[in-house]
Amino acid sequence: xxxxxxxxxxxxxxxxxxxxxxxxxxxxxxxxxxxxxxxxxxxxxxxxxxxxxxxxxxxxxxxxxxxxxxxxxxxxxxxxxxxxxxxxxxxxxxxxxxxxxxxxxxxxxxxxxxxxxxxxxxxxxxxxxxxxxxxxxxxxxxxxxxxxxxxxxxxxxxxxxxxxxxxxxxxxxxxxxxxxxx
Numbered sequence: 688x689x690x691x692x693x694x695x696x697x698x699x700x701x702x703x704x705x706x707x708x709x710x711x712x713x714x715x716x717x718x719x720x721x722x723x724x725x726x727x728x729x730x731x732x733x734x735x736x737x738x739x740x741x742x743x744x745x746x747x748x749x750x751x752x753x754x755x756x757x758x759x760x761x762x763x764x765x766x767x768x769x770x771x772x773x774x775x776x777x778x779x780x781x782x783x784x785x786x787x788x789x790x791x792x793x794x795x796x797x798x799x800x801x802x803x804x805x806x807x808x809x810x811x812x813x814x815x816x817x818x819x820x821x822x823x824x825x826x827x828x829x830x831x832x833x834x835x836x837x838x839x840x841x842x843x844x845x846x847x848x849x850x851x852x853x854x855x856x857x858x859x860x861x862x863x864x865x866x867x868x869x
Contacts, residue, residue, distance in 0.1 A: 693806065693866035695839025698729055704864045705833045705843045706733040715739050716825040716848075718815045720834040724761030730833075731768050740770035741824045743815040747774060773822050777814045778851035798854070805862075806869045808834040808842025813857055816848040829860065841866045 688704060690697045702719075709717055718741045721727040727742045734740055742765050744757035755774065762772045783793035802810035811834030819825045830848045835841045845861040 688864040689867040690841050690864065691867060693808070693836035693841045693869040695725075695835070695837075695841075697841040697864075697866070698726055698835070698839040701833055701835070701840040701843050701864050702726075702730050702733055705831050706730075706735075706738070708843070708845070708863055709738065709831050712829075712845075714829055714831055714845075716741065716819075716830040718743060718812075718819045718825065718830055718832045718848075719840070720811050720815050720832075721761075722756050722838070724758045725838070726833075726835070726840050727757075727761050727765050727770075727772075731764065731770075734768050734770065739825065740765070740768075741815075741819045742770055742772045743818055744772060744774045746776045746780070771824055773819060773824055775818050775822060778817050778821075778854055779810075779814060806842055806865050807836040808840070808865060808869075809844065809859070811835070812842055812844045812846060813854070813859070816846045816857055817851040817854050820848045820850045831863070836866065836869050 716739045747755040779795040783795035787793040812832035816832045832844050832846050833840050842865045843863040847858040849856045
């Protein structure tokens, strides 16, 4: 499915697609990006027995040192519903970001630019699949990843997840939803 535009207006439909396709295909792992917790909260009504829901947040200090954007009350609600919340550093935002901030460019920029050719959500889906695999919250293999452009969700991908040290072994198996314009 292609959304006409990117952004948060597509969140509910993207989540419906993710959970519906997981059920149809027998996929147990759904990984969703959520910065502040809004997308995570919208995912909870779709949660059901047998789904390993992993919500991936920005790292603490992403914008302001020492500040975590994901709200504590949302973290509690996700965990009470049986989901997991992963707060970690994106594989494309580690020492390379420090180099970019200092020198204006890093090797991570090349990979990110290639993934962004398919949309911002595609880049984020690859990152969160690697992060969840790094943390041991999903096993390498087929997962559904959900992310978006700016705020909300507009991209749903069927991905073979791998840890970040094998990030180029991650395979985007199928685009289930994405914006046609971004």
